[in-house]
Amino acid sequence: LDNGLALTPPMGWLSWERFRCNVDCKNDPDNCISERLYMKMADLMVTEGFKDAGYEYVNIDDCWPSMERDSEGRLVADPLRFPSGIKALAHYVHSKGLKLGIYEDFGSKTCAGYPGSEFYMETDAKTFASWDVDMVKFDGCNSDPKDMPYGYPVMEHFLNMTGRPILFLCQWPGYLVGKGVKSNYALIAKSCNLWRNFGDVTDSWPSVLGIVDYYGNNHGNFSYFAKPGAWNDPDMLVVGDFGLSYYQQQAQFGMWALFAAPLMMSVDLRSVTPEAKAILLNKNIIAINQDPLGNQAVRLFEVPGSISVWVKKLALPKPGTVAIGILNKDDAGVPVKYKTSFQDLGFTNKGGYSVTEAFENKPMGSFALSQAFTISVDPTSLFMMIAQPRP
Ligand SMILES: OC[C@@H]1[C@H](O)[C@H](O)[C@@H](O)CN1C(=S)Nc1ccc(F)cc1
Numbered sequence: 001l002d003n004g005l006a007l008t009p010p011m012g013w014l015s016w017e018r019f020r021c022n023v024d025c026k027n028d029p030d031n032c033i034s035e036r037l038y039m040k041m042a043d044l045m046v047t048e049g050f051k052d053a054g055y056e057y058v059n060i061d062d063c064w065p066s067m068e069r070d071s072e073g074r075l076v077a078d079p080l081r082f083p084s085g086i087k088a089l090a091h092y093v094h095s096k097g098l099k100l101g102i103y104e105d106f107g108s109k110t111c112a113g114y115p116g117s118e119f120y121m122e123t124d125a126k127t128f129a130s131w132d133v134d135m136v137k138f139d140g141c142n143s144d145p146k147d148m149p150y151g152y153p154v155m156e157h158f159l160n161m162t163g164r165p166i167l168f169l170c171q172w173p174g175y176l177v178g179k180g181v182k183s184n185y186a187l188i189a190k191s192c193n194l195w196r197n198f199g200d201v202t203d204s205w206p207s208v209l210g211i212v213d214y215y216g217n218n219h220g221n222f223s224y225f226a227k228p229g230a231w232n233d234p235d236m237l238v239v240g241d242f243g244l245s246y247y248q249q250q251a252q253f254g255m256w257a258l259f260a261a262p263l264m265m266s267v268d269l270r271s272v273t274p275e276a277k278a279i280l281l282n283k284n285i286i287a288i289n290q291d292p293l294g295n296q297a298v299r300l301f302e303v304p305g306s307i308s309v310w311v312k313k314l315a316l317p318k319p320g321t322v323a324i325g326i327l328n329k330d331d332a333g334v335p336v337k338y339k340t341s342f343q344d345l346g347f348t349n350k351g352g353y354s355v356t357e358a359f360e361n362k363p364m365g366s367f368a369l370s371q372a373f374t375i376s377v378d379p380t381s382l383f384m385m386i387a388q389p390r391p
Helices: 035-047 086-095 121-130 145-161 185-191 205-217 219-225 246-258 274-280 283-289
Strands: 011-014 057-059 099-105 135-139 167-170 194-196 231-233 263-265 298-302 307-313 322-328 336-340 353-357 362-367 373-377 381-389
Touching (some): 011 035, 011 099, 035 086, 057 135, 086 099, 099 121, 121 145, 145 167, 145 185, 167 185, 185 219, 205 307, 219 231, 246 274, 246 283, 246 307, 246 381, 283 381, 307 336, 322 373
Parallel strands (some): 011 263, 057 099, 167 194, 194 231
Antiparallel strands (some): 298 307, 307 322, 322 381, 336 373, 353 381
């Protein structure tokens, strides 16, 4: 969507995967969906260095509103859980130099059964702008997927008419998967700054691999529609949660960097471990994700159940630079040894490449174009290197 926003993939924090629809503030005040939770996470994004690393959105998801709209048909935040209101919360988040995201749904109700935006899109767009909200995630539950190619552009129009720059996250293509309705990615990229095109991530390695496979298969060639202002969204990061091993957390972070995905953490920043924090703050990997060229990685090939090789073109530190990821899905004990050369990978720079391992920023030396080299990739891990063309 050409609204001047998201020129690089958005970065931030989103409550859903880690906090879900916990509305029991009476018995669980520290973890329920409330203004206190978002204010706390905003505070920690600043004090723990996430803001400095580029994370800027603090996003509310489902379950925030009252079950009833007001007499003017406007959405109202739950008064017990958001007593100050969304506008005050937005101002608090802005006072920290961050941005606030909110959630609604194209249908009659949200996925969790809260009031949806159907028949209220103009009202809701105006309400969000009046609250100084910076991003809207527009879900697709309880709606007819056939209406989405008409409805999502209309919501974008209403948001645009408010005159406030608001990042628009569409769930549109994700609801067309398996419905026999082909996604029109040209129209989607014209109407949305980012779009979820597959199922919800959960806190598990199989869930992450399912998304990786979908992106590798690239049905409808959606990866070619990624560009500044328009991004494929493989859903949240679960780095720092419970289900992934250290190396699997590193692998998700690296793969999302290669996807040019929004980097939306869904983690309790009050208890994130130093290891998980180091992954989330890895400057080298964030630079791959935020590269100004806005190219999304494609999978060159895959050995089923074993390694797959992914390439993302970069503009920095100089044109011709590429990030190369080698993902090993194999969980049978020993590392997989992968022998190749830049020529075998389809590269052509006559001077060869100088290579750095990306996670630890360790120089690997220079390789002539046809020079063979072997990479050892540990089980359920990602090896990531940056290759710069040599003159
Ligand atoms: O309720 C909101 C929640 C989150 O916003 C996700 O990111 C969205 O993809 C939608 N969503 C959920 S749980 N959607 C959903 C997930 C599984 C299901 F069987 C029915 C609905």
